[in-house]
Amino acid sequence: MDYLLTEEQIMIRDLARQIAVEKIVPVRAELDEQNKFPRDIMKAIAQADLYALFIPEEYGGLGKKSLELCITVEELSKACVGVATTYASSALGTYPILLYGSEEQKKKFLPDVATGKSLVAFGLTEANAGSDASGIQTTAKLEGNEYVLNGTKQWITNGGEAELYTIIAITDKSKGPRGASAFIVEKGTPGFTFGKKENKMGIRASSTTELIFNDCRIPKENLISKQGMGFIIAMKTLDSSRTGVGAMGVGVAQGAIDEAISFAKNRVQFGQPITSFQAIQHMFADMQTQTEAARSLVYSVARYIDSGAKDFSRASAMAKLFGTDVSMKVTTDAVQIMGGSGYMKEYPVEKMMRDAKILQIFEGANQIQRNVIALDMIREATRAK
Amino acid sequence: MHIIVLVKQVPDTSEVKINRETNTLIRDGVPSIINPYDRYAIEEALRLREKHGGKVTAVTMGPPQAAEALKEAVSLGADDVVLLSDRAFAGADTWATSYALSQGIRKIGDFDLVIAGKQAIDGDTAQVGPETADMLGIPFVAYIRKIERVEGKKMVAERLMDEGYDVVETSLPALITVVKEINEPRVPSLKGKMKAKSLKVTAWTAADIGSDENKIGLRGSPTQVVRIFPPTPRGQREILSGNVEEQVASLAKKLKEQSLI
Numbered sequence: 001m002d003y004l005l006t007e008e009q010i011m012i013r014d015l016a017r018q019i020a021v022e023k024i025v026p027v028r029a030e031l032d033e034q035n036k037f038p039r040d041i042m043k044a045i046a047q048a049d050l051y052a053l054f055i056p057e058e059y060g061g062l063g064k065k066s067l068e069l070c071i072t073v074e075e076l077s078k079a080c081v082g083v084a085t086t087y088a089s090s091a092l093g094t095y096p097i098l099l100y101g102s103e104e105q106k107k108k109f110l111p112d113v114a115t116g117k118s119l120v121a122f123g124l125t126e127a128n129a130g131s132d133a134s135g136i137q138t139t140a141k142l143e144g145n146e147y148v149l150n151g152t153k154q155w156i157t158n159g160g161e162a163e164l165y166t167i168i169a170i171t172d173k174s175k176g177p178r179g180a181s182a183f184i185v186e187k188g189t190p191g192f193t194f195g196k197k198e199n200k201m202g203i204r205a206s207s208t209t210e211l212i213f214n215d216c217r218i219p220k221e222n223l224i225s226k227q228g229m230g231f232i233i234a235m236k237t238l239d240s241s242r243t244g245v246g247a248m249g250v251g252v253a254q255g256a257i258d259e260a261i262s263f264a265k266n267r268v269q270f271g272q273p274i275t276s277f278q279a280i281q282h283m284f285a286d287m288q289t290q291t292e293a294a295r296s297l298v299y300s301v302a303r304y305i306d307s308g309a310k311d312f313s314r315a316s317a318m319a320k321l322f323g324t325d326v327s328m329k330v331t332t333d334a335v336q337i338m339g340g341s342g343y344m345k346e347y348p349v350e351k352m353m354r355d356a357k358i359l360q361i362f363e364g365a366n367q368i369q370r371n372v373i374a375l376d377m378i379r380e381a382t383r384a385k
Numbered sequence: 386m387h388i389i390v391l392v393k394q395v396p397d398t399s400e401v402k403i404n405r406e407t408n409t410l411i412r413d414g415v416p417s418i419i420n421p422y423d424r425y426a427i428e429e430a431l432r433l434r435e436k437h438g439g440k441v442t443a444v445t446m447g448p449p450q451a452a453e454a455l456k457e458a459v460s461l462g463a464d465d466v467v468l469l470s471d472r473a474f475a476g477a478d479t480w481a482t483s484y485a486l487s488q489g490i491r492k493i494g495d496f497d498l499v500i501a502g503k504q505a506i507d508g509d510t511a512q513v514g515p516e517t518a519d520m521l522g523i524p525f526v527a528y529i530r531k532i533e534r535v536e537g538k539k540m541v542a543e544r545l546m547d548e549g550y551d552v553v554e555t556s557l558p559a560l561i562t563v564v565k566e567i568n569e570p571r572v573p574s575l576k577g578k579m580k581a582k583s584l585k586v587t588a589w590t591a592a593d594i595g596s597d598e599n600k601i602g603l604r605g606s607p608t609q610v611v612r613i614f615p616p617t618p619r620g621q622r623e624i625l626s627g628n629v630e631e632q633v634a635s636l637a638k639k640l641k642e643q644s645l646i
């Protein structure tokens with residue numbers, strides 16, 4: 001398939017692919033096994049200007065958009081979703097500043113994101129607030145020229161590793177959905193510490209920790225946009241980045257297909273390569289068709305967002321939902337095709353299957369994506385009446 | 386610091402085909418890459434520049450398509466490139482190659498350090514580095530695995546030996562060749578790739594570098610390749626294990642099986 005990518009987009013894809021092949025594939029099993037943060041790879045990604053990709057040119061970036069980000073994330077995910085998550089979460093954490101930050105905030109923070117000096121994290125989830133983000137209890141109280149943060153965020157990607165954290169906290173409980181605000185918190189701010197690193201089923205190269213705020217004082221200039229905008233900023237941020245999670249699904253699915261087919265060609269049973277069995281052929285055909293369909297949807301949605309569209313909630317939810325459901329199915333089937341070998345750590349597909357699972361859960365569980373899609377459909381049908 | 390890196394474009398395959406008549410490499414149709422050792426040379430040059438400032442110039446002698454190797458060097462971060470390309474250079478052996486490179490380097494002018502790869506994966510002679518240094522009349526140090534420090538006109542580096550390493554001090558300018566232990570080459574940057582894409586590489590001809598026509602190309606090559614053949618494969622080998630008695634017993638058994646004793 002040719003997706004009519006520009007020469008520059010192909011250049012970006014090839015570069016991300018080169019990083020995947022040269023820097024990620026040789027170490028991914030070790031990172032996975034040892035729960036090890038991919039510091040050297042992040043350095044290579046920075047050196048390759050891939051953090052600059054999603055930062056506007058006036059702040060030291062290359063001013064590329066969703067499609068370029070999706071292409072990059074897809075290539076990285078072919079090799080390791082843990083590494084891709086680390087990279088993509090930096091974009092996720094940067095979106096609040098990109099979308100709603102002031103000129104001063106952009107000038108102050110974005111150049112270091114572009115060079116890769118600052119890795120970024122996004123902190124919304126708490127122990128009692130997962131799918132229902134409105135249940136967050138972390139508070140931010142204005143005292144003079146400072147906001148004072150108290151509370152604990154849970155399962156935050158890049159926790160402990162990132163320099164910058166965009167945090168959603170309650171500023172006025174009585175205002176309900178208008179009671180939250182978004183803040184930028186720098187690592188090293190007194191009163192800001194990290195909980196233990198989670199021991200996960202997959203994406204073990206990525207760091208997931210608690211963020212603990214204990215009378216943490218930040219300058220009031222670190223409020224993003226206005227007080228009360230917290231949930232709107234969070235939702236727009238997730239809408240903008242979700243397509244990228246679909247792209248991760250496409251990447252890991254393709255990675256698994258590529259592994260499985262090169263294995264199956266050489267695996268002989270009953271005197272013939274298992275690729276000669278129609279049952280296996282049909283699995284491959286379905287896996288590739290689903291992955292290609294997911295890729296088409298992800299690229300289309302990314303292009304739609306990049307065209308300047310405003311109403312892309314449903315579209316990005318569909319890209320995330322479909323791309324990640326496909327990745328779970330395809331990676332599971334890849335293990336099946338490879339049989340016992342697929343189940344062994346000598347081959348990468350068991351890791352791909354474990355890694356794929358998170359994609360259906362984070363950045364809005366797939367049930368929540370279905371809610372978003374259906375509610376938008378119903379709203380549209382009602383409006384049409 | 387002005388660092389010159391010698392970059393050779395080589396075929397991306399260990400299956401090198403040879404023209405039986407001229408006994409030279411057939412490069413047409415074979416995808417080309419930067420000689421892997423030269424990627425370490427480029428990386429080390431970039432690191433020195435990052436540490437000490439200055440600039441990196443990549444130099445190659447080759448056919449017009451060798452410009453691609455220079456573009457890759459730019460995508461990795463090289464500031465400047467020089468392509469030495471002229472039909473008259475064709476058929477050069479290591480001596481003629483080194484002569485052309487040294488003339489090119491003279492024309493570039495001021496430099497502090499020349500870095501080359503340990504050897505090229507096609508020609509494999511490991512002669513171009515030392516010969517070029519000799520023709521330039523500058524010190525040469527082979528097999529550098531680490532540059533410890535550069536202080537003014539002096540450099541201290543570690544030279545890889547069969548067992549261990551030597552710590553070597555040399556005056557600058559000098560020419561060194563590097564081994565793969567020295568660093569881990571980076572991947573290109575996007576900005577570098579964009580710069581490389583729009584780069585126009587102009588070639589310096591034999592006349593441009595003021596070369597003596599008797600010293601370049603086939604005519605300037607004292608080496609005659611008489612015959613090319615694959616080394617005869619060594620027979621099946623086996624290393625016996627166990628203590629001395631066990632090894633002796635096992636050896637005796639095998640020799641008996643072959644009716645040799």
Ligand SMILES: Cc1cc2nc3c(=O)[nH]c(=O)nc-3n(C[C@@H](O)[C@H](O)[C@H](O)COP(=O)(O)OP(=O)(O)OC[C@H]3O[C@@H](n4cnc5c(N)ncnc54)[C@H](O)[C@@H]3O)c2cc1C
Binds near residue numbers: 426445501507608
């Ligand atoms: C089959 C065959 C046999 C040959 N036999 C001989 C022979 O016996 N004697 C002989 O003298 N020549 C021989 N040559 C000739 C010649 O083509 C050499 O390959 C060439 O001169 C470079 O030497 P090398 O590849 O061994 O490089 P090396 O000396 O192994 O290269 C070391 C480093 O020098 C630099 N370098 C080398 N070539 C270039 C270049 N063109 N531009 C920029 N930097 C460069 C690179 O940094 C490289 O890493 C032979 C060629 C072929 C195809």
Ligand SMILES: Cc1cc2nc3c(=O)[nH]c(=O)nc-3n(C[C@H](O)[C@H](O)[C@H](O)COP(=O)(O)OP(=O)(O)OC[C@H]3O[C@@H](n4cnc5c(N)ncnc54)[C@H](O)[C@@H]3O)c2cc1C
Binds near residue numbers: 121358363
């Ligand atoms: C590895 C990892 C990294 C993460 N990184 C980040 C991060 O960087 N930043 C951040 O803020 N958060 C992060 N999260 C949190 C993540 O976004 C949440 O886990 C996710 O939103 C789901 O919340 P939950 O786990 O609390 O599940 P719950 O909300 O408790 O849901 C449990 C189940 O119930 C279903 N469910 C819930 N509500 C409904 C409903 N209304 N209708 C139908 N089904 C429903 C869900 O789909 C799910 O299957 C991360 C999580 C993990 C595991």
